[in-house]
Amino acid sequence: MPEILIQYKTEIWQSIAETFAMVGVSILAAILVGLPVGTLLFLCRKGQVFENPYIFSIVNLLVNVIRSFPFLLLVVFLIPFTRLVIGTAIGTAAATVPLSIIAIAHYSRLVEQSLLDVPKGVMEAAVSMGASVREIIFKFLYVEARSGLVLGLTTSIISFISYSTIMGVVGGGGIGDFAIRYGYQQFKTDLMMYMILIMVILVQLIQFTGTTVSRMIDKR
């Protein structure tokens, strides 16, 4: 183990924990809110069971607007809202607010795209069997789109990690923040490289897991 890693052991572990916390909350937000929002986007499209041009345009616009913000500006823009929700705009907990919002917008778009891959005929078969909208979603749509949903989530998680690296601006901490403050600003280039290496390994692991799982559940 290189000397410098041992020297900063506590700080490194703490920054890893902060990254996991921020990304973890983002994943939860993506699944709990992004998945339903993406499904709504899909079902409100023309020709789908919930066809509704108004809801579609509004949600579609909202998702686009959030995604078009440069993320750093979104964080700053959301400070009043964050203060309202968390009570403070500084710290790891506060950092999860903008992260969750971008996570929802990001994943909902990928969910919509995966659902579009479900053959229209399968939906028709479901309708012809008397399935309700709820049954169509859970017994047909999600079953048929599941490998795409997993791949989309994998891509999203990797983006969340990337987004989380700039949360230092609001004191969110995390591996990226540590690498900048200790590695870059204190000229400890080797420490910065080790931090980047940790990120690379993390991303590799996530991508490998995501790809493997999605391949395993894909029987098409």
Next chain:
Amino acid sequence: MIKLHNVSKSFSQFQAVCSVSLSIHKGEIHGIIGASGAGKSTLLRLMNLLESPDSGKVEINGQTLTSLPGKDLRQARKSIGMIFQHFNLVANKTVFENVMVSLKLANYPKNKRKGRVMECLQFVGLESFKDKYPAQLSGGQKQRVAIARALANSPQVLLCDEPTSSLDPNTTAEILSVLKDINRLGVTIVIVSHEMDVIKSICNRVTVMADGEVYDTVSIEPTGIGSAKNTPANFVEQLTKIGGTGHA
């Protein structure tokens, strides 16, 4: 059994079905034939309101589907089976699960579901394929799974949208004989097809469609399902026969 009263359906400017009235009797195998774009598939899809008509009334088994609220319509659809040209199975579900889902949707008694699924798979001769996924099956086998799925809730009507149009002649015969067996159980069958042989072989009555309207409805004596026609010897015979009479 099935009554259509002046139903019309258009898709952005195109009049697919134009004020059609048609009555299909209980227990018959009713064919609908016509050129591409004649409106035959749309007509079939109007029967379970997969397409809702712009005007007119659809009545099945004494129930006016067109005036039912959503929940009752879904209930009514559970006793109307449907199969499709491209089978429309859930690719991520096994053969067993594909049939099971239709029982779940209909709230079939839980302890009898397994037995019913196996019964249906046996009927179409696929009980040994229950753990396979659709991707591992041939076209004819997929269609038989779709038939088992449609049959699971003992429907009174089976709507077939070009059921054999993506199958070879052997498999077509196989599917047609399954349909014939189903009809013997008392199920009214409506078949849409552009293949004259298919219609002639099993239908009792046939509606001919042209330009979104009913051209004529005729009663016929089904000719029976032809036996295997794609043996190599038969191919050669067909080829040489046509060659012999075809030239000047």
